Amino acid sequence: MMSVKFDRVAVFGAFKVGAALSLASLISLPASAQTITAVMQSGLRVMDPVVSTAFMTRDHGYMIYDTLLGINEKFEIKPQMAEKWEVSTDQKTYTFILREGLKWHDGAPVTSEDCVASIKRWSEKDSTGQVLMTMVSEIKVVDGKSFQVILKEPTTLLLESLAKLSSRPAFIMPKRIADTPSSEPIKEYVGSGPFKFVDSEFKPGLKVVYEKNKDYVPRSDAASWTAGGKVVNVDRVQWLAMPDQMTPVNALINGEIDYIQQVPFDLLPMLENKSDINVEVLDKLGSWTYFRFNHLHPPFDNKLVRQAAMNAVGQEDVLKTLVGNPKYSRTCPSVFGCDTPYADAYGQDVVVPSNIEKAKELLKEAKYDGTPVVVLHPTDIAMLSAQPVVIASALRKAGFKVDLKTMDWQTVVTQQGNQKPASEGGWNIFSTYSTLATSGDPFGNTTVASNGKKAWAGWPDVPEIEKLRLDFARATDPAERKKITAQIQKLAIDEGVVAPLGQFSVPAAYSKKLTGVLPSPVTLFWNIKKAEK
Template sequence: MKLKLNLRRGVRQVFLASALAGVLVASPAAQAETVTAVMQSGLRVLDPILTTAFLTRDHGYMIYDTLLGLDEHFKIQPQMASWQVSDDQKTYTFTLRDGLKWHDGKPVTSEDCIASINRWASVDATGQVLMTMVQSMDAVDASHFKVVLKQPTPLLLEGLSKISSRPAFMMPKRIADTPASQPITEYVGSGPFKFVAAEFKPGLKVVYEKNKDYVPRSEPPSWTAGGKVVKVDRVEWVGMPDQMTAVNALQNGEVDFIQQVPFDLLPMVENHDGLKVEVIDKLGAWTYFRMNHLYPPFDNKLVRQAAMAAVSQEDVLKALVGNPKYYRTCAAVMGCGNPNGDNYGADWVIPGNLDKAKALLKEAKYDGTPVVVLQPTDIAMLSAQPVVIGSALRKAGFNVKMKTMDWQTVVTQQGNQKSPEEGGWNIFSTYSILASSGDPFGNTTLAANGRKAWAGWPDVPEIEALRVKYAQAADAAERKQIAARIQKLAIDEGVVAPLGQFQIPAAYSTRLTGIVAAPVTVFWNLKKSDK
């Protein structure tokens, strides 16, 4: 037995060494103060406007900045700009703060910001509705610009400060003029870190250097607001698809931070000397699956309802999390515990009801059309859901075909509007942070304007009309009533299938201090000690 254990340990150490060899050695800045992090997956998609993927969003916060920030009290704060509003609440004048420079040394201008807003708004679910309410957007001079609204709405400030999934990151005009349907090819921001293109290895390694020209705000950091003070020289993200390898690397000091620790590996780090386990996003996340409304069988509402009825949230959460300390069932698409949380549909969405699912399939005359389920294999927080969904759908009578790939491939596949026979898909699952899911605009899943909507492309005009009413309403009680109507439609029409809520623990070396508790993983304010 001892021989077997030693052999197994030796094999694991060889595997760890080979996995780390390509990303952790021969760094040109070996003497610099560097934080090495294992993120949820390897980064390949770099354009934060082209995708809603969280990893690309996190990359965006490293090198770009936003006009406005959102603090831990959900209050909108100045970031790159302050604002004044006219008495009729229709004209907003934004003033860029002093010292803003792009990474190439050129000053940030109003024209840059207008171009960035336009690119973001052309594809973002919030921005698309917002721009129907904008009469004009013009530069006053290099550091001032005006936005004139057709009618008063809080959506302007809410949109420019949104933290996820597609924040309104500012870029130089020459880059922001790239159509949002095309990826940018130059990654120049004005944020606290600079992207080191020469060291980028897609899926394996991303390097960021401190932007020494960045002038942070003076306020304490709070979520995406306040001072973004960088206290290390470099941050390196290294890709490690094997989670055990990542945990071993953390234990051995080869890496400093793991963004998401698989729940079954938590015991390995919870009581390990020199390591700390912490839920950094205290509000947590909700997980769900999305169906493709464009093609059979999910172009039929009854079939969508059958799929939702078939899947038990408890089964999903047990497979994904296991420990009830970290999860809860919930039918509210805008979040249990959030002001707009509504429990409509809980009686059949939460428990899983195979009899109901089979009856709905029979009523819909389902003919056995294959259901292609995308299954990422490299992210612990996303690999369990498709397996449970696929099993439940088979039990209900669906013809299921699992399609395995890494998460970044799923990200690129999400926007594929071709039929499943032509390489498209029928179902994928993911999760979103609750901090940005509590309203029908921050919640990307609730846009329902057909092919202009997020992946899945539901076409529910009544939801779109209610979203506009929500944008026009300033009264919290009225907004809550509108949100409840959207919840009912989202469930009945199969716009999104909620699978419950959970928290994600991170683990890091005790040499790190100053980690900002936020729904977004950020690396400003963080310090690394020698011991």
């Protein structure tokens, strides 16, 4: 395995003055405003949570939008914008009633028309929503505060879809914004959530500012994941992006910032013994990392070539480079995560060890002609920069011709949707990761959707998987659902729909001035209080 090491101290020394100036210019603290300054995993450029599945876009969505339903740490579905829902005796008609006091950030009331338009736009893009809509007969407004979803057949998928955490939560937007075609990004960022987006201070890729929505009426129950009362206790939250990971670590130690969303594993010792800093894994279930093929163009339109690549890349090599500490990582072949209800070991011999000789045999059988493989390599996020390097090294050993294309993560996010061949600016492989809390079934897990160009980036076309996902939505027996997910696991590995690279947990770090930081699979800033000293 190719080893890439960085002297972070030297890097920091070289950029110390410039970084300090950059930090000073980014941090803005209005007089008397209590502000949380957080350094996030990357900069925010893609703002539409329907267009993108990126975590930064999702996290931005949770700041300014709200959802009809939430989900708590016990995986229970709870009402959020909805006061309640009622179900007909035949289990086919769901009536949702909005709670009082819901307002858009521009002061207009939230209506059922807004909800219907938002659900329709979301369902056009989201892999869960697409399946759900095949089971929906009609969505209609009843009055200003209630609407109905009429199903063709009973299914639990409706509530599960509207409460999903990621990657595309069903955020509710004003109808005028939700009427934007799902093929186009929205251009106005007005929600009804606990924070307001401050457009005048937005610096794409560098800084985002949110202020408390004083008109927001939280639920009365305790906050848990995306359910319960979203009580905002500070005036402002500002997100900063700092590609050099040493800069935010030093800024946190010096009290210049309050929160680091993800601490690189090799920098943890700098923070772990600081008396005024908490280092904590907030997502207790952790994440899984994986890579995706572009199924539309050579060479990965050939299943044998995809199998060759999966055999070449070893999980231990990836995890050693990415994490380095077995305390925070483990190998796992399951596309639904290990230690989950739908965990499955099928494909362990393919995706866990690196088998270069097997990969060479498969490439020979596939008659690989040396078509270059473009691997997208984000360099600004510690949790994403190692995987492409290891993948590229393994592929080269197996006989692939590889072009490792460096860029920042937000450029990768915008590039993901490019369906052109690599020779025309497209891509062949990219890697990322997802939270296990949102990946444990065939609908929360975006990667297994396999409906061709309607699928998530990579665009696998495996009709058998789509049929099984629909079967899963109809099934109510846990044993039957387990049988279905085992079949999906086999197809996902055999067809190269997604290639698991192992599991890991990422610590966050924050000043002890902050209290009420919520353990959650998504980064949340409500419930947090900040002491002045």
